[in-house]
Structures are given as C-alpha cells and as structure tokens.
Amino acid sequence: MFFSIIIPLYNRPQEIKELLESLTQQTYTSFEVLVVEDGSKHDAKAIIEGFKNQLDIYYFYKENAGQGFARNYGFERAKGDYFIFFDSDCIIPHNYLELLKDHFYQEYLDAYGGPDEAHSSFTSVQKAISYGMTSFLTTGGIRSKQKNAGGKFHPRSFNMGISREVWEKTEGFKLTRMGEDMDLSIRIHQMGFKIALVPEAKVYHKRRTSFKQFWKQIHSFGRTRVDLFLRYPDTLKAVHLLPIAFTAFLVLVFILNLFSSTLAVLANLLLLVYIMLIFFDSLFRNKSLNVAFLSIIASFIQLTAYGFGFVQDYCKRVILKQDINNQY
Structure with a gap:
C-alpha cells in the first residue's frame, strides 16, 4: 500500500519542520508527502527543500482558499492508493503508518480517523488544551470515540484518511474552512462507505498555544x-x-x-x-x-x-x- 500524506500549510513554517522530522522516522516507508502552501506570506519552501534527501516530498504553492481546498489541490496531484491528511501542528509517532497498514490488512476501511494526545514536549497550556479536547468530562472527548454524538464516527481532519475511490466519488472537500471535515465524513457515510476510528493511529496534536487562540477556535x-x-x-x-x-x-x-x-x-x-x-x-x-x-x-x-x-x-x-x- 502506497500512502500520500497531504499537509495544508498557512503561515506556519516553524511547525512543518517538526512534523516532517517525525515523518522521516517512520518504520513503514512506502509513502510520499505533499505540502500545499495555501497563499502564505511566510512560506516554508526552504524548509521543505531541506527534506528532499530524506523524504519523497513535493512542495506546491497556490492562492489562499482555505485548508479544505488546499487538500483537494493535493488530492489531484497525489499518486497514492490512500490519502492521509495531517494538520501542520501534529507530530506523528514513528510506527503510525506501519500500524495503519497492519490494520488495513486485517480490516480495510474506506475512510478512517485517529485520536490525538499531548506530547511530552508540549507546553503546560498545550497539554491543558489537549486535555480539554479529549477528556470524557468535556464534549471534546467525543471526537476520540468509536461513535460520535450522531451515533456514527466522524473523523477530524487533523488526523484522517480516505481511499482514492472515496475521493473520486465524493470529489473531496466542498467546504474549505471550519466544518469541512464533518461535511466530508457525513457525505462519506451517506454514500455507504466503511468509515471508523483506528485507535492505534494516534498523533500528537499541538492545537493552539494560548487560551485566547483556543477560545477563538472553539467559538468557531x-x-x-x-x-x-x-x-x-x-x-x-x-x-x-x-x-x-x-x-x-x-x-x-x-x-x-x-x-x-x-x-x-x-x-x-x-x-x-x-x-x-x-x-x-x-x-x-x-x-x-x-x-x-x-x-x-x-x-x-x-x-x-x-x-x-x-x-x-x-x-x-x-x-x-x-x-x-x-x-x-
């Protein structure tokens, strides 16, 4: 199985380096990386170039249109059997792709999502935000369950994947910003594809770095x-x-x-x-x-x-x- 990892990027060159470094440590290496710069004023081209000898990586720059359409831009250029998308503020465990590949050999999924947790390197505020977004004492904990609030699992785009067939049938994201992942997963369910949580496919998700940013995100x-x-x-x-x-x-x-x-x-x-x-x-x-x-x-x-x-x-x-x- 050949994976295409698609990462939308907007004015966060400092984050993409840490994410790419974690991808160089993957134990399963049959994958490519497509970074789609979504009209950033502070681009990461030089950082991407620094990984050319370590990853099968491609850099694209397009006019700003939001992360949903940036992912679509990557889908159109990807060569993989399966598309995985991460947010740029994620760190990926070294065995992520191997665990995912093994899961698919046992139980193939047309689309999947994975959970997230805090990394030991995160700040105290980032760890607290991660707690708020994953605890069973808040509604944030619903996103990491096998079935979400609607009785079906709806993956979130910071850690999500779809097959090439799903992309071709759904035509990818119809919305470009907030809610684009829910809209896509609802349409995937409506088309009868098999979609579920892969518990072992976790990522370390930084989310926001301050409570002010966190408030703005959750309000949206x-x-x-x-x-x-x-x-x-x-x-x-x-x-x-x-x-x-x-x-x-x-x-x-x-x-x-x-x-x-x-x-x-x-x-x-x-x-x-x-x-x-x-x-x-x-x-x-x-x-x-x-x-x-x-x-x-x-x-x-x-x-x-x-x-x-x-x-x-x-x-x-x-x-x-x-x-x-x-x-x-």
Missing part, C-alpha cells in the same frame, strides 16, 4: 455546528447542546450568588464537584499540578466558547433568518 466550532445543522438537520444531537446547557448553568450560578439562598449553595457545590473532577482526572493523566489547574480553564473554555458560538449563530441564522458570510 460552535458556529460551525449551526452551519452543519442547516445543511444536515438530522446531525444535531442532544450532546451538541451540552455546552449550551453548561454555559446557561454558569449564568444561573452567577445570578443565584447575587442572592443568599439554598439554591445558590447547591449550585456552587455542583460546580465545585465538577471542577475537582477535572483537576484530579487531569492530575492523574498528566502528573502535573500546573497542567491540572490549567485544565480547569481549558475545559471551561471548551464548553463555554462552543456554547456562545452556537447560540450566537443559531439566533442570527435560524431565529432571525440572517444570511451570514461565515469566514471563521
């Missing part, structure tokens, strides 16, 4: 869910409303604390229990008091930013019927 995820709801109404499930419920609960706690009442005490107790669960779960996973404290912040951002984003666009697009140009 909440907005994206409304866009997907308008395209595919049956994909909105109860679990997508949990961040909204949590955000409403925080507002309720604030209001109750303005008054001295038994309800305020009970609400504060429930919130404290949740905070302690996050703290000790993260402490067990990360073995760090600092990361455990930061995980509380990351988890609250993961829920409230999504909740605010969803409510914002639901009110504008569904209730008020406003036509919004979604450039997240």
Whole structure:
C-alpha cells in the first residue's frame, strides 16, 4: 500500500519542520508527502527543500482558499492508493503508518480517523488544551470515540484518511474552512462507505498555544455546528447542546450568588464537584499540578466558547433568518 500524506500549510513554517522530522522516522516507508502552501506570506519552501534527501516530498504553492481546498489541490496531484491528511501542528509517532497498514490488512476501511494526545514536549497550556479536547468530562472527548454524538464516527481532519475511490466519488472537500471535515465524513457515510476510528493511529496534536487562540477556535466550532445543522438537520444531537446547557448553568450560578439562598449553595457545590473532577482526572493523566489547574480553564473554555458560538449563530441564522458570510 502506497500512502500520500497531504499537509495544508498557512503561515506556519516553524511547525512543518517538526512534523516532517517525525515523518522521516517512520518504520513503514512506502509513502510520499505533499505540502500545499495555501497563499502564505511566510512560506516554508526552504524548509521543505531541506527534506528532499530524506523524504519523497513535493512542495506546491497556490492562492489562499482555505485548508479544505488546499487538500483537494493535493488530492489531484497525489499518486497514492490512500490519502492521509495531517494538520501542520501534529507530530506523528514513528510506527503510525506501519500500524495503519497492519490494520488495513486485517480490516480495510474506506475512510478512517485517529485520536490525538499531548506530547511530552508540549507546553503546560498545550497539554491543558489537549486535555480539554479529549477528556470524557468535556464534549471534546467525543471526537476520540468509536461513535460520535450522531451515533456514527466522524473523523477530524487533523488526523484522517480516505481511499482514492472515496475521493473520486465524493470529489473531496466542498467546504474549505471550519466544518469541512464533518461535511466530508457525513457525505462519506451517506454514500455507504466503511468509515471508523483506528485507535492505534494516534498523533500528537499541538492545537493552539494560548487560551485566547483556543477560545477563538472553539467559538468557531460552535458556529460551525449551526452551519452543519442547516445543511444536515438530522446531525444535531442532544450532546451538541451540552455546552449550551453548561454555559446557561454558569449564568444561573452567577445570578443565584447575587442572592443568599439554598439554591445558590447547591449550585456552587455542583460546580465545585465538577471542577475537582477535572483537576484530579487531569492530575492523574498528566502528573502535573500546573497542567491540572490549567485544565480547569481549558475545559471551561471548551464548553463555554462552543456554547456562545452556537447560540450566537443559531439566533442570527435560524431565529432571525440572517444570511451570514461565515469566514471563521
């Protein structure tokens, strides 16, 4: 099996080097790498050139159109039997491709997704963000499960792959920015292809480097869910409303604390229990008091930013019927 690894890149030359270095360590070597520079002002061409003797690698530059269409650009030029796409802020374990190849020999999949976790080299904030996006105590943990909120597994594009046949039938990404991976995986399911999680195909995903960036990203995820709801109404499930419920609960706690009442005490107790669960779960996973404290912040951002984003666009697009140009 020959893999084509496709990496969209936009103004992140510092990240691509670490990703490519991890690909040079792969124990399974039947693959090519296509880096698609999506109109970057700070390109990585010189860095890519430095890997010419270590990888079967190709560099392309195109006008900016977003990561979805950048991946399509790579699909059109790839030679592989199977297309894998990573985000530029990922580090790939040395046996990733070998484990994936072995899995396909036992159970072939038309499309797959893999989980992510924090690398030991990540900063405390990055580890906390990784916790918020993968913990069972937040809705972020759904993405690493065999079945997602809709009862089917929907892989995320930071660690995802499709067969050449899937690309030819689906014609790749129809959306280019936020939600493009969900839209593609929904269409893959609709066409009857076999799609599932490959648990052993994990990557180390840096995500955002600050809580401000993380808030902005998750807020856009909440907005994206409304866009997907308008395209595919049956994909909105109860679990997508949990961040909204949590955000409403925080507002309720604030209001109750303005008054001295038994309800305020009970609400504060429930919130404290949740905070302690996050703290000790993260402490067990990360073995760090600092990361455990930061995980509380990351988890609250993961829920409230999504909740605010969803409510914002639901009110504008569904209730008020406003036509919004979604450039997240």
